Each structure stands twice: as C-alpha cells, then as structure tokens.
Amino acid sequence: MSSFAGRMKEYPTLSLDRFDRENLHSRAYFLSHCHKDHMKGLKGPLLKRKLQFSRTVRLYCSYVTKELLLSNPKYAFWEEYIVPLELESPTQISLVDEASGEKEDIVVTLLPAGHCPGSVMFLFEGSQGTVLYTGDFRLAVGDASRLEHLHSGSRVKDIQSVYLDSTFYDPRFHQIPTREVCLNGMLELIGNWISQSSYHVVWLNCKAAYGYEYLFTNLGEEFNTQIHVKNLAMFKKMPEILSYVTTDRNTQIHACRHPKDEEFLQGNRRPCGCTAVDGTPLRNQQSKPSTMWFGERTRKTRPEPVPSGLFRFHSSYSEVNSGSDDDLFDGLDLEPVRKKMKNERRRRNVPQRRELQPHAVCLSVQSLLPEHGLLFTRPPDPSIGAEGTVTSPVLLLQRKENAGPIVPSELSESQASSDFEVPCTPESKAPQPDELLHLYRKLASGDEVVIRKGSQGSG
DNA sequence: GCGATCAGGT
C-alpha cells in the first residue's frame, strides 16, 4: 500500500489530485477525475482564499471532470479558476511564482484513462523531463500503444518517471476480467431476471458517484429502458448518458440511493421506496458492481478459506442475490477471521482504515515501449524513498511464448522489445514491488525467468 | 457552529 501526497519530484511546484498541506503552495493544480479520494482539500477554505488573491493559479482537468465537479455546489467556487483541456491536445502552461515572478513553462497533455467519465492521465513535458501521472486508470491491453502522445515518431518518448496508480499493486488483483466480460455477465444476469415479469426489479447497489455510466448506457440500450438514479444534474451536458438515466421511479432497473434502501428492499419495495401501482409485491434482486472493472464474488464462487486464514475472492460476474446478502457467507463463520485480520493490522501498526488519498508509486523509467508492453526502469534513485516506492532497479516484463532464454547481461532494448511482454499492463494491473525485485534479482543472477501471462509467479 | 478526524457501515 502506498499513497501519493500530490506532487512529483520533477515538478514540485504543481499538485495533482491532492490539495491540502504542502499542496496549498502550488502554482497549478490538476484533477485526474472526480472521485472524492482524489479531491482531498479541494473544497478547503484555505485554498479558496488563496485563489481569490491569485491571478495565475488554476485547476486543469478535462471538460467532463469540470462538469461533474461544478455540479456539486460545494465546489462551485472553482468555476472561475478551472481551465478545462481537450484530450490529447498538448497545452503550454506557465508556472508562476507570484511572489518573485519566477516562471517555468511546462506542456501538459491529457490522455484518456478509462476509469470513469472525464478521467485522464497527465503527461508533462518540460525542463525536468517527461513524466506521466496515471491517476486511476483502466485501459485494455494495447491501448497505451495507441496513445500518440506517448510516442515520438515510431519510438516511445523517454519518460523519466511514471506515477502509477498502485491500487492494484497487489497480487490478489492479478485476475481482473475485462470490462466486456463484466458487462456481458451483467447483461445476462439482469436480462434473465427482469424478463420474467414487470414486477422483477434489479437494484444496482453502486458505491462510487461515477464510473457506472458505461453499465447504465449498455443496460439501457440492451433492454430499451432507463435506469433510475437519484439525480441527473451532473449529466445535464452529457446527452449520451442522460438519455439512459431517469428520475422516474417506475422502472425495473434502479441505481438510486436512499437512507432506507436496504430496508425497502426487504419489504418488496424498490430501493427508492415505491411499490408496484397495483400493490403486487416486487421481486427484488440486488447487484453490487462494487467496481465492475474487477468483478467480484457470486454465489457460485463464494469466498473460499485459504490456508492463511484469509479469503480470496475470485473474480467473476457481479454478485446477484435475492434481496439480501445475509446468506452470502452460508456455512462460513467470518468473525474469527475478521478479528484475526484486525489484530494483525494493529500488531503491524497498519491503519484500520485507508486514508482518503490517491495511491501512486513513482517508477523511474528508462524507456517505455507500450507497443511491446515493455517497461524498463532506471537504476536506484536515492531521492525516492517514500513508502511504497520501488527503490531498486526493476524490470517489468514478460517473455513471449516463442522467445529464447534470457541472458541479463546481453539484454538489449531491441532484443527485449521483441522477446518480452509486460505482465503489468493496465488490464492485468501491476505486480507487487517485492515480486518485481524478486524477478529482477533472478534476472540479474542469470536465472531464466518465465512468467506466464496473468500469473504472478516466476521460475 | 464548522471542519477535520475517527469509528462504524454498505
């Protein structure tokens, strides 16, 4: 677990996705997407005051993110300080120290991140080199190779550092079904239910504010219906989403929230509380797309105890069960496990709760070859020592099936680019730092290393 | 009274 405090070592006068503490002094702000854990400090009175006295400090984000942000009155004061930028359109920004007048120019390019509406990655190019901040991202294999701005001619730009979303920097997440697989599973499960009668209702119990729109539009299209949501304000300028959502509660698919939603559902009512017009009890089914991009457990793939006493959740389609999930853990007493995990965390002094902040690790990159999925890193950089950072040389790579044995001393970029694929493409997310070090050591010692796609082991 | 933090929840 690592976190990102908001600034990059190459360009410490700008802040990304963090707006508190030291970030209050920054010359420019960048918001990758509109999730609360990336907005810490964004509505702070201190920052608001600073803006009122500044003529140069601005917040840069995508047009969609601007819309979503300003749809919340708490952030309305940002209106005059936001500069929305088009995707894949390099823009020069002047970073000005308003006290001294000192100025530094930088070029920023927004790249689509595929995480939620408006989400972007930021590519910065300036005097301290080229760096990429990914924010949260969800790209399919090969997407990166199609991002023109990561390339220069036929080559990949020399990227100094990648500030990589480390949410899935954990081997537990090496199996993540594709977005398409998740969607098809949802379509099938929901279609089977709501086609039974008009009293069959599905509740999409969504947790995040944004990120499910892809699901809504596809469900709406497939079943020729609209999805009930709490309000539409944030989508008012997004007709392609707006046409698939509604505040009319008389629909079979709901993604609304209500303080008593769970209670209503038990009572055969819709999560928003309304009943069938003729009083017939509704047949409710609940789906928790906890984040549909990594799937989750179902009845069939319920958690299995593993020797460590912890649980593994197999990736799969969204959990769907009738009304309640009380029976989800049939036959398994989870309480001792929870206690054990809690004690373990306390013993190791791990916070009980994750702090509200973006997760990112800084990877120093020698060259990034997305067309082959190869990421080389630089030798250790003593200036990087924060928790969770990779402090030793690391190779993130995966051999192609027909490639010959690895001879680390002879490992050239050209050989590598033809022989390897990266195991930590965004689709499968990244392996753990420990694992990378292990892999590197094996390579450095001359051992042959074979990693199978989708696997985290080596040997 | 207000925000930040913490403890609980989904």
Next chain:
DNA sequence: CACACCTGATCGC
C-alpha cells in the same frame, strides 16, 4: 481483503 463512498460521534477551534 478491496472500491468509493456515507453517517454519526467526537475533538479542536
């Protein structure tokens, strides 16, 4: 375990 939140109690100002 995780995601991305939410509610409510408590603390500091």
